[in-house]
Amino acid sequence: KQEVTQIPAALSVPEGENLVLNCSFTDSAIYNLQWFRQDPGKGLTSLLLIQSSQREQTSGRLNASLDKSSGRSTLYIAASQPGDSATYLCAVRPTYSSASKIIFGSGTRLSIRP
Amino acid sequence: DTEVTQTPKHLVMGMTNKKSLKCEQHMGHRAMYWYKQKAKKPPELMFVYSYEKLSINESVPSRFSPECPNSSLLNLHLHALQPEDSALYLCASSQGGTDRATEAFFGQGTRLTVV
Numbered sequence: 196k197q198e199v200t201q202i203p204a205a206l207s208v209p210e211g212e213n214l215v216l217n218c219s220f221t222d223s224a225i226y227n228l229q230w231f232r233q234d235p236g237k238g239l240t241s242l243l244l245i246q247s248s249q250r251e252q253t254s255g256r257l258n259a260s261l262d263k264s265s266g267r268s269t270l271y272i273a274a275s276q277p278g279d280s281a282t283y284l285c286a287v288r289p290t291y292s293s294a295s296k297i298i299f300g301s302g303t304r305l306s307i308r309p
Numbered sequence: 310d311t312e313v314t315q316t317p318k319h320l321v322m323g324m325t326n327k328k329s330l331k332c333e334q335h336m337g338h339r340a341m342y343w344y345k346q347k348a349k350k351p352p353e354l355m356f357v358y359s360y361e362k363l364s365i366n367e368s369v370p371s372r373f374s375p376e377c378p379n380s381s382l383l384n385l386h387l388h389a390l391q392p393e394d395s396a397l398y399l400c401a402s403s404q405g406g407t408d409r410a411t412e413a414f415f416g417q418g419t420r421l422t423v424v
Contacts, residue, residue, distance in 0.1 A: 227411075231415070237418065238417035238418045239399065239401075239415035241412055241414060241415070288413075296357065296365065297342070297354070297413055298354075299351035
């Protein structure tokens, strides 16, 4: 059974710092891994999608990497801003599911201090 | 257009009420999902529809009844809910079918309170 873990559960850093969020998964048989952002009480916003054959994806100040063999992904945020404060969730799509199940990690609550 | 629209945004219902949540997408996606999210927890999968057919039911109580009337719409009918069913209900869609390596898009959710 696929399990997804995110460490740390919460992180507080001063504005301007570069930071890394971690995601690990137990089964490397995945189609892709997706990073989401969620503001309190809101829905999920897709940030980056990495296919299983890819090593990384970039969008603006965000860079996500994938090491499928070791079951790890990182989300790198450069020059953090207070507006980056949110919960960040990673999710994998396992190949064993015929109906494209998406399995989430527990999230990292990020707070950027002005 | 990468939007998944959910209505209503907020819903308060009594334990004897019947209500429905609605989800709509116009991206041509053939897989649609219902998730339930409690505070400070990750989303939990409830149902998956693939090509308008129910393909996954994660042992959800029968007081939740999903319906997919067409490829763009997904409903969740609610009846005789309990206070512990209060949560954020999220709808999502993705390409589905044999092309499973595609991006999932989520709606803004319906905040449900059962009194």
